Amino acid sequence: MEELSLHILDIVENSVAANATIIKIEIFRDEKANLLSIKIWDNGKGIDKELLEKIESPFYTSKKERKIKVGLGIPLFKFSALQSHGSFKIDSKKGEYTQIEATFQLNDIDRPPLGDLYNTLLGIVITHQNIDFEIKIENNGKCFEFSTREIREVLNDVPFTYPDVYDFISKNIEQGILEIGLNPRKVY
Amino acid sequence: MKSLEELKKIREKAQQDLALRNKNAKIKVIVGMGTSGIAAGAREILKTLVEEITKNNLTDVVVTQTGEKGFSSAEPIVEVEEEGKEKVIYGNVTIDIAKQIVKEHIMGGKVLVQYTITK
Numbered sequence: 001m002e003e004l005s006l007h008i009l010d011i012v013e014n015s016v017a018a019n020a021t022i023i024k025i026e027i028f029r030d031e032k033a034n035l036l037s038i039k040i041w042d043n044g045k046g047i048d049k050e051l052l053e054k055i056e057s058p059f060y061t062s063k064k065e066r067k068i069k070v071g072l073g074i075p076l077f078k079f080s081a082l083q084s085h086g087s088f089k090i091d092s093k094k095g096e097y098t099q100i101e102a103t104f105q106l107n108d109i110d111r112p113p114l115g116d117l118y119n120t121l122l123g124i125v126i127t128h129q130n131i132d133f134e135i136k137i138e139n140n141g142k143c144f145e146f147s148t149r150e151i152r153e154v155l156n157d158v159p160f161t162y163p164d165v166y167d168f169i170s171k172n173i174e175q176g177i178l179e180i181g182l183n184p185r186k187v188y
Numbered sequence: 189m190k191s192l193e194e195l196k197k198i199r200e201k202a203q204q205d206l207a208l209r210n211k212n213a214k215i216k217v218i219v220g221m222g223t224s225g226i227a228a229g230a231r232e233i234l235k236t237l238v239e240e241i242t243k244n245n246l247t248d249v250v251v252t253q254t255g256e257k258g259f260s261s262a263e264p265i266v267e268v269e270e271e272g273k274e275k276v277i278y279g280n281v282t283i284d285i286a287k288q289i290v291k292e293h294i295m296g297g298k299v300l301v302q303y304t305i306t307k
Contacts, residue, residue, distance in 0.1 A: 006226050013221050017255055073223040116231070123234045127219075127253050154195045158202040159247060165198055166242045 003115025004038065004104075005187070007077040011040045011100055012124050014073065016131065018044025018098065024134040025121070027114070029106065029182075031140055036086075036104040036111070047092040055090065077102055084111035118177055118184030121146075122170050126160045137180060144176035206247055214248045215294055217241070220265035222256030228263035236283045237266070240290040249294060262305050268293055279305035 001007055008025060015023045020042035028037040047055065056078055077100070078088040086104040104111045117137075125133055125148055135146040151169065158165060177184040219225070219234045234253070241249050259265050262279030266289060269275050276299050278289060285303050292298050 001227055006231065009221065009231060010223050010226050013226075013253065013255060016253070076223070119235050120231060123231055123238070126238055127234065127251055150192060151195060154192055155199055155202075158199050158206065159250070161238060161242050161249075161251060162198075162202045162206075162247055163242050163245055164202065165195075166238070168195055168198060 001076060001080065002112060003120075004036075004080065004112050005115045005117045005120040007073075007080060007102075008038060008040065009120050009124060010073045011077065015040065015042035015044050015098070016128060018042060018046070020044035020131065022132045022134070025124075025136070027117075027137045029114075029137075029139045031106060034106045036106045036114075037101065038103075039099065039101045041097060041099045043097050046094040046096050046098055047090070048094055052090060052092055056088070074100075080104075080112055084108035086111075114187035116185045117182070117187045118170075118174050121173050125169060125173070126166065129160045137177065137182075139180040139182055142180040144180045146173060146176055214271055215246075215250070216267075216269040217249060217251045217289075217294070218254050218267040218269065219251070220255070220257060220259065220263060220267075221253040222260075224256060224260040225263045225265060230264040232283060233264045233266065233281050233286050236286040237290060240287055241294075244290065244295065246290075246294065259305065265305075277305055278303045 012023060012025070022043045024041040026039040028035070055074055057075065074090070081088040081102040081104055084104045085108050086102060089101045090098070092098040121135060129152065132149045132152070133147065137144045155165060160166060160169060174184045177187070217237055219230055219237065221230050221234070234251070238251050241251060257265070259277070259279060264281045266278045266281045266286065267275055268278070268289065276293070278285065278300070281289070281303070285300070288300055293300055
């Protein structure tokens with residue numbers, strides 16, 4: 001993956017597949033500390049202890065219909081973190097939650113950029129109207145928080161793809177990322 | 189964040205607008221967003237589809253996502269499901285093809301046979 005935001009998209013799809021109703025995405029970026037961290041938490045079905053050990057291996061997938069079992073999403077994300085001298089951790093409790101946290105050295109030459117965070121988050125939110133997203137992005141001490149719960153409650157059955165609603169959500173996300181000093185479509 | 193008051197106004201407008209139409213989504217557009225789909229550019233395809241559908245105010249169309257379904261060599265994949273019709277699967281979808289899918293298939297009712305794939 002060329003952008004870390006594509007890993008976020010990928011991991012969130014895992015959360016959706018695990019029937020999560022709440023998904024939290026936290027991005028912490030601090031130039032002084034030379035740190036970037038990405039945390040994704042969901043309240044989906046969780047992962048067994050045994051499975052948790054296998055899941056970071058590139059030769060594991062939970063998809064039963066596959067003859068050749070290859071699941072690359074998590075190993076690829078882990079690889080991105082480790083190649084930029086960061087860390088990678090999955091924590092889960094069956095029936096309760098799963099949390100993935102990857103850290104990166106911000107200035108490491110092998111660290112992929114976050115990339116088009118704006119379109120990634122917008123795509124995630126718009127296409128999963130039935131899920132509560134809690135997004136928090138912190139950049140050098142400035143923080144942007146966005147939650148879809150209230151938006152969902154206010155909108156009731158009006159779809160997120162209704163033009164004015166789409167506009168409302170996209171502007172909020174774009175503005176929020178801008179206000180903490182980042183370029184929404186090109187986050188390094 | 190823009191105010192929720194503003195959102196309430198939008199809701200009222202939308203509800204009046206939507207009450208005039210059939211409430212149930214008639215067409216479902218599904219983008220393959222598994223690891224290989226994402227790596228092949230599915231995010232841009234999803235973005236294009238949502239933008240085109242929003243721009244044309246197609247409120248009876250739902251855009252959603254799915255994981256991998258064994259078409260990895262033809263990603264990005266877009267499926268179009270319409271009530272009472274056979275599911276159509278498009279492969280190797282580009283931004284341009286995604287725009288055509290909205291304009292010609294979803295709005296015009298014409299399947300773009302040249303871009304479809306079969307299992």
